[in-house]
Amino acid sequence: MTAAPKAERPAVMTDVARLAGVSHQTVSRVLNGSPRVRPETRERVLRAVDELEYRPNAMARGLVSRRSGVLGVISFDTILYGPASTLLGIERAARAAGYGVSISALERVDRASVLEAAEALAGQGVDGIIIIAPQMAAAAALYNLPKGMAAVAVEAGQDSGLPSASVDQVTGARLAVRHLLELGHDTVWHIAGPGDWLEARDRIEGWRQTLLEAGAVVPPMIGGDWSARSGYAAGAALAAQPGVTAVFVANDQMSLGLLRALHEQGIRVPDDISIVGFDDIPEAEFMLPPLTTVRQDFDEVGRRSMATLLRLLDGAAGEGEVAAQVVPTLVLRASTAPPRRG
Amino acid sequence: MTAAPKAERPAVMTDVARLAGVSHQTVSRVLNGSPRVRPETRERVLRAVDELEYRPNAMARGLVSRRSGVLGVISFDTILYGPASTLLGIERAARAAGYGVSISALERVDRASVLEAAEALAGQGVDGIIIIAPQMAAAAALYNLPKGMAAVAVEAGQDSGLPSASVDQVTGARLAVRHLLELGHDTVWHIAGPGDWLEARDRIEGWRQTLLEAGAVVPPMIGGDWSARSGYAAGAALAAQPGVTAVFVANDQMSLGLLRALHEQGIRVPDDISIVGFDDIPEAEFMLPPLTTVRQDFDEVGRRSMATLLRLLDGAAGEGEVAAQVVPTLVLRASTAPPRRG
DNA sequence: CAGCCTAGTGTTAACGCTCACATCATCAGC
DNA sequence: GCTGATGATGTGAGCGTTAACACTAGGCTG
Numbered sequence: 001m002t003a004a005p006k007a008e009r010p011a012v013m014t015d016v017a018r019l020a021g022v023s024h025q026t027v028s029r030v031l032n033g034s035p036r037v038r039p040e041t042r043e044r045v046l047r048a049v050d051e052l053e054y055r056p057n058a059m060a061r062g063l064v065s066r067r068s069g070v071l072g073v074i075s076f077d078t079i080l081y082g083p084a085s086t087l088l089g090i091e092r093a094a095r096a097a098g099y100g101v102s103i104s105a106l107e108r109v110d111r112a113s114v115l116e117a118a119e120a121l122a123g124q125g126v127d128g129i130i131i132i133a134p135q136m137a138a139a140a141a142l143y144n145l146p147k148g149m150a151a152v153a154v155e156a157g158q159d160s161g162l163p164s165a166s167v168d169q170v171t172g173a174r175l176a177v178r179h180l181l182e183l184g185h186d187t188v189w190h191i192a193g194p195g196d197w198l199e200a201r202d203r204i205e206g207w208r209q210t211l212l213e214a215g216a217v218v219p220p221m222i223g224g225d226w227s228a229r230s231g232y233a234a235g236a237a238l239a240a241q242p243g244v245t246a247v248f249v250a251n252d253q254m255s256l257g258l259l260r261a262l263h264e265q266g267i268r269v270p271d272d273i274s275i276v277g278f279d280d281i282p283e284a285e286f287m288l289p290p291l292t293t294v295r296q297d298f299d300e301v302g303r304r305s306m307a308t309l310l311r312l313l314d315g316a317a318g319e320g321e322v323a324a325q326v327v328p329t330l331v332l333r334a335s336t337a338p339p340r341r342g
Numbered sequence: 343m344t345a346a347p348k349a350e351r352p353a354v355m356t357d358v359a360r361l362a363g364v365s366h367q368t369v370s371r372v373l374n375g376s377p378r379v380r381p382e383t384r385e386r387v388l389r390a391v392d393e394l395e396y397r398p399n400a401m402a403r404g405l406v407s408r409r410s411g412v413l414g415v416i417s418f419d420t421i422l423y424g425p426a427s428t429l430l431g432i433e434r435a436a437r438a439a440g441y442g443v444s445i446s447a448l449e450r451v452d453r454a455s456v457l458e459a460a461e462a463l464a465g466q467g468v469d470g471i472i473i474i475a476p477q478m479a480a481a482a483a484l485y486n487l488p489k490g491m492a493a494v495a496v497e498a499g500q501d502s503g504l505p506s507a508s509v510d511q512v513t514g515a516r517l518a519v520r521h522l523l524e525l526g527h528d529t530v531w532h533i534a535g536p537g538d539w540l541e542a543r544d545r546i547e548g549w550r551q552t553l554l555e556a557g558a559v560v561p562p563m564i565g566g567d568w569s570a571r572s573g574y575a576a577g578a579a580l581a582a583q584p585g586v587t588a589v590f591v592a593n594d595q596m597s598l599g600l601l602r603a604l605h606e607q608g609i610r611v612p613d614d615i616s617i618v619g620f621d622d623i624p625e626a627e628f629m630l631p632p633l634t635t636v637r638q639d640f641d642e643v644g645r646r647s648m649a650t651l652l653r654l655l656d657g658a659a660g661e662g663e664v665a666a667q668v669v670p671t672l673v674l675r676a677s678t679a680p681p682r683r684g
Numbered sequence: 685c686a687g688c689c690t691a692g693t694g695t696t697a698a699c700g701c702t703c704a705c706a707t708c709a710t711c712a713g714c
Numbered sequence: 715g716c717t718g719a720t721g722a723t724g725t726g727a728g729c730g731t732t733a734a735c736a737c738t739a740g741g742c743t744g
């Protein structure tokens with residue numbers, strides 16, 4: 001018979017074994033690539049597998065092997081370019097390593113939510129967890145994760161107690177600020193991200209350090225929340241300040257808002273004010289003017305955190321192991337220029 | 343003893359049973375909320391669960407109950423605003439229903455990739471699958487899904503053979519075009535999405551229909567690929583055409599590129615040309631000028647597809663059941679105005 | 685040619701849970 | 715006070731797989 005029998009009940013290993021005329025264990029060996037099977041037998045088993053459209057039962061396999069082959073990812077704000085890219089990078093790396101990825105998107109980021117998500121994932125039977133924890137609150141929750149659960153943090157700072165992978169935000173900020181200083185600007189203003197985000201803090205830190213090292217005045221920092229709207233609001237504040245010639249904005253969305261605000265005020269970029277953003281979202285190249293920005297390799301972060309988690313799962317425990325940080329790069333476009341000397 | 347014993351091996355149900363002085367079955371009953379347990383006994387069991395930090399083994403439970411409590415989502419381009427939002431909506435709805443979500447992000451969209459992803463998810467033991475299939479190729483693959491697997495398609499068109507949920511793209515396009523016609527424009531040009539995307543096709547369809555109904559000339563369609571870059575390129579083409587006063591762009595990113603191209607050509611928006619986008623990405627409000635666009639409720643789509651899948655899982659099979667389409671709305675901003683009569 | 689290794693295969697016992705059923709009080713009803 | 719329903723619990727049998735070990739047949743060693 002060529003046609004597969006209409007399966008009222010999905011085939012199990014024993015069915016395959018019977019059809020192939022072997023024991024279920026031999027089927028198992030074939031499926032798991034054991035070398036101890038005669039090629040001819042293997043062939044027969046595979047044919048049976050095919051004919052019955054047999055698919056191994058993940059639960060049964062997981063029950064005895066104690067591994068589900070699924071990893072959990074806890075993240076927040078997955079609509080934002082950064083988190084979405086990181087998530088994608090992780091998923092890719094996981095798939096390449098033969099793992100599935102189960103996600104848990106947080107609505108709010110606080111200790112309780114993070115722990116709840118981790119519990120839920122653990123209850124699903126994931127083998128390990130990657131937590132994208134760019135906020136202080138999320139990072140703080142990492143200490144209370146279910147014990148015995150392999151976990152890696154992304155963008156969680158050094159002191160989370162977990163192995164982690166991240167982008168070197170401080171260096172990124174330095175790149176941006178140094179570029180502006182080298183163009184001849186006396187100092188650089190900063191529109192920052194929300195204070196509870198570690199990335200925002202690090203960028204502030206890099207900005208301040210670079211300014212101080214250059215002996216430049218450190219202007220008051222302007223707060224934002226990553227949104228274009230907050231960048232727009234910051235623009236209004238900046239326009240009111242005399243003598244502003246250069247601004248380092250903590251992300252590209254806020255840069256977009258700032259660009260609009262300045263445009264409305266009749267302030268030209270880069271003629272009157274130079275702007276450097278952060279992230280290099282796909283739209284950055286098509287803003288008015290095209291935005292000079294700092295590019296983060298999210299994919300690489302995903303890949304590294306995955307690699308670290310896999311190492312953990314392989315038993316090579318590395319308490320507090322910190323992978324080398326991914327170094328961002330400056331992408332030069334048209335939003336920066338030397339200051340006009342009046 | 344108050345402290346939890348240092349668990350060398352995670353506690354199992356029998357451990358809890360022993361500590362509580364009951365049988366493992368009673369523990370199971372408590373955990374599954376059976377009413378047939380004396381409150382006092384329940385209390386004792388819960389205390390034991392707590393003390394041992396017992397967490398039910400998902401595999402064992404799934405093996406016998408034949409349900410994993412995890413749903414799979416196949417998607418593509420999760421960095422784009424639309425897919426990312428849909429994914430988030432699905433995840434939210436799934437969590438609300440007590441399900442976990444396992445994702446599979448496609449690198450390429452073709453029949454083989456979709457099937458491979460579905461197989462992988464099935465192999466992970468998911469209870470059902472939601473496929474975000476806005477492309478023809480993906481939709482075509484839906485016919486060959488593993489049989490017996492509950493599946494729902496999102497944005498897959500009517501004829502995928504699967505129950506589906508989607509946004510009424512045709513109506514969305516009509517909204518945009520009618521708005522421009524009502525402003526007094528003689529006709530409306532269209533920058534379309536990639537031809538293999540169903541959403542792109544439907545928007546073209548809505549655009550053409552509305553034009554024809556109004557007795558307006560249907561200008562040649564301009565092709566794009568969703569990216570700001572392609573919008574920019576289209577802008578160059580448009581600028582070369584005399585008499586263009588209104589453009590309906592198939593998404594907001596392309597609108598951004600178009601905006602830049604027009605700006606560079608000295609063409610003012612909306613004074614010289616009116617533009618309507620599609621999606622209402624968060625940045626739309628902060629473009630130059632703020633973009634009038636069509637808003638899609640991705641969250642609602644996620645919620646509906648989830649609801650449909652849950653209905654399927656509950657056995658209420660609805661072959662080819664199509665949920666009512668989500669109707670998009672027009673968001674008026676500053677990129678449209680009546681044409682200047684010269 | 686006894687003894688032993690090895691390749692190839694089968695047998696049996698878990699894994700941790702839920703389901704079906706058995707058990708055993710308790711209490712209403714006559 | 716005996717029967718039978720009902721509530722509360724325990725017992726045993728799987729679920730479909732992998733791990734551990736047992737077994738057989740042949741080829742090699744000495």
